[in-house]
Amino acid sequence: MSAALSVLFALLAAVGNASGTVLQRIAAVTVPHGDAFSVRLVGHLLRRPAWLAGIAVIVGAAACQALALNLGSLSLVQPLLVIELPLTLLIAAAHSRRPLPAAGWAASAMVAGGLGLALAAAKPSGGHSQVPGGLWALTLVCTTGAMALCVLAALPRPRGRLRAALFGSASAIGYALTAVLMTAATDIFARDGGTAFLTAWQFYGFVAGGACALFLLANAMESGPLIASQPALTLGEALISLALGMLVYGERARTGWWLIPEAVGAVLVTWGVLILPRVDTETPRKL
Structure with missing residues (x-):
């Protein structure tokens, strides 16, 4: 349940x-x-x-x-958010009154089907809630450092796809870090109550991380079209969250022959994510 x-x-x-x-x-x-x-x-x-x-x-x-x-688990929840991309394109198409073409529906089906296949095969499980301080420090240094590198690479670039992709990548790292900190904070809330939750540094960490990721996402959207920022954001957040879930919380996925359907599902998701932003949903239909 x-x-x-x-x-x-x-x-x-x-x-x-x-x-x-x-x-x-x-x-x-x-x-x-x-x-x-x-x-x-x-x-x-x-x-x-x-x-x-x-x-x-x-x-x-x-x-x-x-x-x-x-x-x-983080490894279950974060990959499910990949479905955000086809939903974004569907909502954008409805807003612009432009029907989603067949390629858009096909790519959406690939993302949904591939995601279901990969998660069913991987069956993420396990994990622990106690994270050593040294591991937290390493996680924060690596993620914030990677975000800073993406931003420094984006700032000199003119508006366009590369700038949008770099800001999207920085935002993806920020959202993945936010999810890791949110996991720790909600565990504190469940174990120790509201006072401990509001006094935990992880609470303020995920609020700050989410705000930073949101600011970077706004810059990604201002810099270029969805075709540039969304794949980096969607795939980046899912992959980084999976890696952090395994490294920080020790979560596990099934291996052995299960790697075959997992790989097939990952390929379908990646293929669909790369196709979807190319679907024009932002140009209003002429009446």
Whole structure:
């Protein structure tokens, strides 16, 4: 029952994140180019109702993600969020009143089918909640360092796909780190109650990490089209979360011959994720 509820809340989080992404994209394209990666960017976005609505939806999605992580493992919950990409394209297509073409539906089916196959074969399990301080320090240094490198590589680039992909990659690392810290914080809440939760450094860590990842995502959307930022964000977050779940919490996946369906599922997901952003959902249909 816990695993089923974890999957349900993870899917609700994916729906919320997809809706929030579309709303943020609507707001981000109106930002003056000279205000990217600055405090002025936040000021512009705060005056956009679409962005504020997107934030509200994402906060709700974060609550669903926290519940999912409390009920299930990081290695189960985070890959399920890959379904966010086809949902984002479907919602964007509905907003622009442009039907999703057959290629979009086929790629969406590949992502959903591949994800189901990979997770059923891997059957993530195990893990522990006690993480040594040294491992936390190493995790924070590696993830924040990788984010900084992506940002430093993106800043000199002109607006375009490469800049958007680099900011998307930095955001993916930030969201994966946020999920790791959120897992620890929700475990503290379940074990020790609300006071311990609000005084734990992991709580403030995942709030700061989520805010940073959100800011980087806004810059990714301002820098270029979804085709550039979404694959890096979607695949990057899932893969990094899987790696962190195994390294930090000791979670495990089945090996042996199970690696064959896992690999097939991973290929289908990757293929679908690379195809989906190429589907034009942002150009309104001419009436």
